[in-house]
Amino acid sequence: MKTIKWSRTQEKIIHTYMDTYKILLEEKDLSPKNPIINRVLTELVSLISKPLDQHMAEEILNHDQIRSIRGDMLDKLTIAETSMENHYANFFVGSVNTLEDFRSFLYWGNYKELIKTEINELKKVKNDSQSFAFVGTGPLPLSPLLLQQELGANMTCLDIDEQAYSLGKRIIKQLKGETTSNYIMNDGALHDYGEFDLVWIASLVPNKEEILERIYETNPDATVAIRSVDGIHQLLYEPVDATKFSKVICQEVGRTIADSFIINSTIFYTFR
Known part of the structure; x- marks a missing residue:
């Protein structure tokens, strides 16, 4: 040895x-x-x-x-x-009116940089988006809100946890001018994605393979972005394992690269 x-x-x-x-x-x-x-x-x-x-x-x-x-x-x-x-x-909750009111959040800068990197890669893959879903939004929906700001698209947030759903929905409802959003409590592997041309899956979502299968079943034309990790960042998160996508045939069409400020890499897939 x-x-x-x-x-x-x-x-x-x-x-x-x-x-x-x-x-x-x-x-x-x-x-x-x-x-x-x-x-x-x-x-x-x-x-x-x-x-x-x-x-x-x-x-x-x-x-x-x-x-x-x-x-x-x-x-x-x-x-x-x-x-x-x-x-x-x-x-x-109860103290924010606009997206900029989240600036005091410890990782605000990291979120903004992550979204910027993802949008830059997305533009190479897809010209525009009319409606997107974010699976595994959690109680603090900064990622989908920042994505909505950049994309100008209708947003639907999905989370299976009741507390995350309750808090996230309350936060979004109190933001000024927020009329193009929906917050749903559901398992992403059971949802119908027919209305979305773009679907984001958060890194902490455990059943990514089942969700990808469900997206394919309900909307094979959608582009899917899955947050993953590479290299030493695997000490913090579980990476996406594309070999488990056995029931769907998809191809990687883009990928972001993490750096000292961004832990996650994001992989973009389309279905064949």
Whole structure:
């Protein structure tokens, strides 16, 4: 078995990831109300966001201890992100009138940069959109709202969680001039996508394969954007695995590239 000589950067990422995992197991409150969670997750995301050679990233991802905890760690990170979104959604409910009122949100700049990157890639694939759906909107619908601002299209938000649906719907309803939106509580794998020429699927949505199949069944002419991750960012999210799209034949027509400011990459698909 080949012995790997770890660099200082690799060792730091591995140790930080494992230490953060232990803390997430110990702490009961994974929301921003817990200063310990704020500190360790900020440090982890900052470290993983720094540029890293793909080969070095693969070595870390294949590290025995990392592989043994990564699945559980992703579950904990999902809980922490959901708690964070709920926390800020409750803060913004009743206090925002326009999209710019979200500027105080910790990751506002990251969201704007992500959407800008996605729109630039989308323009290479699709000229315009009349109506789009965003699956897995969550309680803080910044992504679909920013997309709507850029696309000028009718927007439908989908989420299966009752609290996310309730908070997100309340936030959208209180925005001035917001008349072209709909918020629906439904499983994305059961929805009818016939009216949408564009469908976005959030990175935390677990049943992406089933949703893609449903989109194909109800609207094979739609363009689908699925948020994924590459390289070392797989320590934070599960990447899209196109080999699981066994029941539909689709082709990748575009892809964004993550950087130190944007964690997600976004893959654009059309059906053959």
